[in-house]
Amino acid sequence: MNERLTIVPLGPHIGAQISNLDLSRPLSDSQFEQLYHALLRHQVVFLRQQPVTPQQQRALAIRFGDLHIHPVYPHAQGVEEIIVLDTHKDNPPDNDNWHTDVTFIETPPAVALLTSKLLPDSGGDTLWSSGIAAFEALSTPFKSLLSGLQAEHDFTKSFPGFKYRKTEEEHTRWKQAVAKNPPVVHPVVRTHPVSGRKALFVNEGFTTRIIGISEKESTALLAFLFAHTTKPEFQVRWRWQQDDMAIWDNRITQHYANADYYPARRVMHRATVLGDKPFFAD
Numbered sequence: 001m002n003e004r005l006t007i008v009p010l011g012p013h014i015g016a017q018i019s020n021l022d023l024s025r026p027l028s029d030s031q032f033e034q035l036y037h038a039l040l041r042h043q044v045v046f047l048r049q050q051p052v053t054p055q056q057q058r059a060l061a062i063r064f065g066d067l068h069i070h071p072v073y074p075h076a077q078g079v080e081e082i083i084v085l086d087t088h089k090d091n092p093p094d095n096d097n098w099h100t101d102v103t104f105i106e107t108p109p110a111v112a113l114l115t116s117k118l119l120p121d122s123g124g125d126t127l128w129s130s131g132i133a134a135f136e137a138l139s140t141p142f143k144s145l146l147s148g149l150q151a152e153h154d155f156t157k158s159f160p161g162f163k164y165r166k167t168e169e170e171h172t173r174w175k176q177a178v179a180k181n182p183p184v185v186h187p188v189v190r191t192h193p194v195s196g197r198k199a200l201f202v203n204e205g206f207t208t209r210i211i212g213i214s215e216k217e218s219t220a221l222l223a224f225l226f227a228h229t230t231k232p233e234f235q236v237r238w239r240w241q242q243d244d245m246a247i248w249d250n251r252i253t254q255h256y257a258n259a260d261y262y263p264a265r266r267v268m269h270r271a272t273v274l275g276d277k278p279f280f281a282d
Contacts (some may be wrong), residue, residue, distance in 0.1 A: 013133035015236030016042035044248035061271035071177035089263035096259035099205025110275030123261035131199030199252035
C-alpha cells in the first residue's frame, strides 16, 4: 500500500494541497507524520473530497492534541468539540475580518481543522496569511522594536454584547463567557515552539492595544501591523468545494472568511486544538 502523500505548494510562503489521503479512515503513523510536517512547512494545507463525520473530524483533530470547546458557538450534535459555523440571512457572519482563532485565552489554539458542509453557489472563499513571512519582511530595526513588546487580546472585541441578545439564554451564555475570559497579554512576536521560527502575533479580531506605550502609538503601530501582515504576497486563497478540509497552524497564521455570499447560507465544521502559552525567544 502506497502511503506517500502528494504535496503541492500553492505559493512561496504559505499553503499546499495534499492528495492521496482519506481522512475518513484512521491515519497510519507514517501518514500522520507526513501530514504534520507538511503543516509545519506550509502553515495551511488543503484536501479535497473528504466527507468526514463530526466524529471522524474529532478523531483526526485529537491526533494533534487536546481540543478546545468554544464558549459561544454551537456545536455538532453529540460532539461538543466540533463547532458549527452556520451563516445565513438570520445569522450573518461575524468573522469576516482578519483574525487568529481564540487568541483571547492564555494558550491559544495550535491547530484548527475546518470542513465545508454546505456552500453558497459562489463566493465564501477563505484567505490565510503567514505571520512568519510578514515578520521576515520587516527591517532589522523594526524587528528589534517589536520583539520586546506585548499586546492585549480581548474576547469582546470580536464578540461584543449587542450581538448576543436574541434570547436571554444566549445573553447569559455570553456574559458567562466574558467572565471566564478576561483580557490576556501575549508577545507581539512569538517563537514557534517546534520550528523556532518567529511570527507576528497580533490580529484585528482580538488584539486591542500594545502594552507600555501611549494610546496613539499603540493605535498607529497596530494599524500598520494589521495592514502589513495581510498583504497579498503573504497570503493564500482557497475556493471551497463540498467536503474540502483545511488544516492550519493557528500559532503563525491569520485568516479571513470572505462574506461576499451573504444572504446565502454557508455551513462549516471546525475542530480547534489547544496550544501552549505564546513566548518569544531570541
